[in-house]
Amino acid sequence: MKLKFTLLFAFIFSTALLKAQDSLMLRKIYDEELVNGKCYANLHYLCKNIGPRLSGSPNAQKAIEWGKKLMESYGFDRVFLQPVMVPHWVRGDKENGVIIIGNNHIPVAIAALGMSVATPANGITADVIEVHSLKELDTLGVAAIKGKIVFFNRPFDPRFIETLRAYGTAGDQRFAGPEAAAKYGAIGVIVRSLTESIDNYPHTGATSYDKAGINIPAAAISTIAANQLSELLKQKNTAPVQFYLKMSCKLLPDTLSYNVVGELTGTENPNKFITVGGHLDSWDLAEGAHDDGTGIMQSVEAVRLLKVLGYQPKNSIRAVFFINEENGDKGGEKYAELAAKNKEEHIAAIESDLGGFTPRGFGFSGASPAFVQNINLKWKKLLEPYGADRLTAGGGGSDIEPLKAKAPGVVLIGYLPDSQRYFDVHHSANDVFENVNKRELELGAAAIASLMYLIDQHGLN
Amino acid sequence: MKLKFTLLFAFIFSTALLKAQDSLMLRKIYDEELVNGKCYANLHYLCKNIGPRLSGSPNAQKAIEWGKKLMESYGFDRVFLQPVMVPHWVRGDKENGVIIIGNNHIPVAIAALGMSVATPANGITADVIEVHSLKELDTLGVAAIKGKIVFFNRPFDPRFIETLRAYGTAGDQRFAGPEAAAKYGAIGVIVRSLTESIDNYPHTGATSYDKAGINIPAAAISTIAANQLSELLKQKNTAPVQFYLKMSCKLLPDTLSYNVVGELTGTENPNKFITVGGHLDSWDLAEGAHDDGTGIMQSVEAVRLLKVLGYQPKNSIRAVFFINEENGDKGGEKYAELAAKNKEEHIAAIESDLGGFTPRGFGFSGASPAFVQNINLKWKKLLEPYGADRLTAGGGGSDIEPLKAKAPGVVLIGYLPDSQRYFDVHHSANDVFENVNKRELELGAAAIASLMYLIDQHGLN
The missing domain is CATH 3.50.30.30 (Glucose Oxidase; domain 1)
Structure with missing residues (x-):
């Protein structure tokens, strides 16, 4: 009886300690982002110095080269391109x-x-x-x-x-x-x-x-x-x-393009991956600010945050700028194909492609009620102070969807910002930097970094 | 034993029925608002046809007269003005x-x-x-x-x-x-x-x-x-x-102004009140769209919604356009003074004065942990599908604050929209209609109407 009690006490105590440690780490992530965040300035560069970047366009290539340099400048362990042929439609x-x-x-x-x-x-x-x-x-x-x-x-x-x-x-x-x-x-x-x-x-x-x-x-x-x-x-x-x-308008021959991948290599499980991504291509009518400039800038920012805080991930953490989500999904397919070919085990893949609006939570694709209940028990309280605590079934995204078939066991997760304003700008000339709020964008990046940290620490089961 | 069981069963059954009935009513409120909502068009009128309306200004008087007519046009049971002297500062x-x-x-x-x-x-x-x-x-x-x-x-x-x-x-x-x-x-x-x-x-x-x-x-x-x-x-x-x-700038002599009050009179307790309000006055630099055009338009809309759905409130339901929140609080003080004088029992007072942004929930001023827990047990699930389910301690607002002393037992409640963008526009020339999103505004009005309905049906204890 005494031993049992002691064990129980030790368990409760260590759980409480873990929670306190997690809570502190999330606070650090948010503080760093809200005080020193880079994603808003990066989005400004992407929107104003590059602009529209439909697959196959010279601007898409510019964004690829810039994105790679950006990741390199943050000192990620690996930064590389994944070549892929994409459709090349012009207006x-x-x-x-x-x-x-x-x-x-x-x-x-x-x-x-x-x-x-x-x-x-x-x-x-x-x-x-x-x-x-x-x-x-x-x-x-x-x-x-x-x-x-x-x-x-x-x-x-x-x-x-x-x-x-x-x-x-x-x-x-x-x-x-x-x-x-x-x-x-x-x-x-x-x-x-x-x-x-x-x-x-x-x-x-x-x-x-x-x-x-x-x-x-x-x-x-x-x-x-x-x-x-x-x-x-x-x-x-x-x-x-x-x-x-x-x-x-016309469809030109397919063009060589690239996904951009940046990685912090895992200290314990270098071949297990937790990824976050959005798509680098955009429609040609505007700057692709919310669709999906915010998604890729949040993705690289989430990884940057973990790095700059000195966090040593157990598993490999990746930001992926997928190419060609808008008119072909070739980037997402290529990433999944290479994951299978290289025998990469993917624990989770998060997609941010619903705009850079105020965070509400995350959707777990195809999650059972038991999974959702468990995730809420584990992490809802931790995310609640940041308003990113709606952890629901559903979600995912078209760039990570191909992983389902190619990386068995992967959990697909959609970052869920508030959806009310998204279709005001979506695919229109109105999708410009000026319609993105700095704090809403930053809170999303911090929410994603927080979830990646929690998954890296505790897994999803 | 059998009787007890039957009673328990009857209790559970009737609770479930009530919940289903509440859930249906909330769905009706949201459907009506999202399909036939008037508050966005009303806000457009207030911002573009009246505009800035600092206390004591001719525009404030215009807004008072227009607000009264608007409430009358909705066929509320009582619409009246509350005279009050206000400071008159000019830039x-x-x-x-x-x-x-x-x-x-x-x-x-x-x-x-x-x-x-x-x-x-x-x-x-x-x-x-x-x-x-x-x-x-x-x-x-x-x-x-x-x-x-x-x-x-x-x-x-x-x-x-x-x-x-x-x-x-x-x-x-x-x-x-x-x-x-x-x-x-x-x-x-x-x-x-x-x-x-x-x-x-x-x-x-x-x-x-x-x-x-x-x-x-x-x-x-x-x-x-x-x-x-x-x-x-x-x-x-x-x-x-x-x-x-x-x-x-200078301070002119105090000026006669008014609160505008519209009421659906309670069928069971006409002298018990559930109010919702915002402030009619605004700073003079812009249209006072978010501060607090959205608040007053949501308030009248919440009452209109209940009326148009044929809801017969047990208690009296009021929308109040308070005057002079920005530079004197005289309207809020007058409302409380008259509540005491007229021996009105106030069950709850809700204030919407944090902008017309996407709803997050409600804050209950000075609420004990037990109160918050109880409110969440009762209503969180009902409000969750609408994203307005953060029911927390804190909240209130400066227009309803004076009721605390004058209407013992009142529960003061602040409507809590997302706060990220509020201070981008607050008190500046940027606080214009164009920065209000129609759906965010409407969802707030529906959330407030829903809470008023729930309080009217079930009380706050």
Whole structure:
């Protein structure tokens, strides 16, 4: 009885000590970041001195070289590139979109969807048919759609508390809409921008073509213009409502590009990895500040924080700047492929690709209720003072997703900032440095560094 | 035994039913707000059609009249004004602030602190002495300070996770600095703007004079200019670093103004009240969007939501637009005085005066650990899906504070949005409608309506 009691006491005591040690380390991480953080200045450089960096572009290559140098300047143990071939799509001239009703010509804000084909050089003009879902195309059929421009106009459902879910349920219009409309003989597609914001920015993003089918040109239209077009379609007009679409985008041959990887090598398990990453490429309409400049700057910052605090990780800690998340996912696939080839054991992979907004917590992809309960028991209290304590099932991200198949046992984790403002800027000309708050960005970097430290110390089981 | 079991079962069953009913009601509140919310459009009107509304100004009176009509248009059971005399301070001409080193004149961004006296008509010029605390004045003494302009330059401590705490610990410089410096013979004061943001906006705010002492002119200086001035003071200069200050602000006689109150009268306890409020007055430098347009628009919206959903409150539910929070607190004091006079029993008073940012939860002023635990047990799960579930001790607000003495038993509650961006805009020309996010504002209104509903249904014990 006495021994048992003593053991129990020792256990409680050592647990309390560990907790106190963890608590102190998290406080150190946050203090260092909030006082001496570098990620906001780094993001400024990325946005203002490099700028848009679509896969295959000269700017993407500049960002790769700069990112590598940045990691080297922090004295990481290893910094290297992972070569990978990526698609190289270019927008060409600024697009031209005009609503036409008889002699009334109304220019509107549009932007080609990523990977779209061009229109003929003189553009196309056709009657517009508004639909709200892919299913509606089936109901309407060829007779109603053939020769027309299909206008997908289903807005975000505002009732979702997390805007990501609204994006998830509206996103098929952009991703699969053009392909589906082409099957019914549409000659072009315009898609309501995927945002809850009523603004005049077209929000681009990739569309996906059926390789066997006919590829038709597709553009995003601003929500203001979409509302206007929809209103005009409802009115009695003297002439049919038509749309003029002119785009000169094209897909060039694949280009050699790179993931950038920086590592603190583990002192006990150098071949076990805890990674954090975001994507280096961005759409071409703006600076890719929130998507995903903040993600890569937080990733390198999280590793820098652990290094500068003198932390010697048991396992290897990596920051990864993935290339080509926006229109191909080739970087994420390559990283996973090399992890398998090099027999790297991945304990956890964290992705920051939901903007640099105020932290709420982390989502654990495919986590069981028991796993979530356990993680909350272990770490919720530690993260609570920093507001990053929502530890839930779900999460992950498209750059780390391929690891699931290639690195068995890996836990995929999505960093979850507040989601309310993300789609105000997402994929639009509004995604600029000025819309990032320094402290929100820094708190995210510190939250990620904290989670990496906890995983390194205690594992995920 | 059987009876006990049956009773227990009935209790559990009815508790579960209640929870389901509460959960459904909260979902209805959020759906109504996110689909048909009015507070963003109302805030637009307040900011763009009325604008700045310092106590005693014609704009404040416009806002009072408009606010009353707005509440009446929603069909509240009672809408009324509470007359109250308020201070009437005016800024006068745009201030003039210049760093002078010999022939080098550097104009910088300043704004008089609220309630400050003017400089003489031609301004004042004096050597500058930089200090970082009120204590430092005691150390320096009259010999070092007399005849000079004291420059308070202690920045926000970035290590606080909640920016409100940084504001709390830096705020004495603005609030009490001028009074303290005057006692050592200073002839003027400039105070580093109370913000963590490095920008060129002076952030104003009230200062408080010792009525028996000498009142000296005091101005806020932008953080960029404060850093510049501090650098110049550190350099070896050919001439002393002086500051030229010219302000023509003045305090006019007190003016008659009003609180605006709208009420849904309780069906069971008409004389028991659950109130929510913010302040109608704002500083004069901008539109008072976050401070506190969002607070009053959320308050009226919370009551509107309950009404439009057909909810019949047991207790009376009130929205209050308090006047004169910024430079006198006369509205809050009057409301409490009348509550006592009219023998109104206040169950709870909620204040929304920390900006219209994404909701985190509510703070319960002076709450015991047992109270906090109980509230969390009762309601945390219900609020969790909406991210407004941080139910903590602390909170309250200066408009509801006087109720503590005048309405015994009242629970004072502060609505707690995320605090990271508040001081970027607070009391500056940057506090405009464009910096408010529609969904963040709406989610706050729904969170407040939800809490009012829960308190009305279940009380706070």
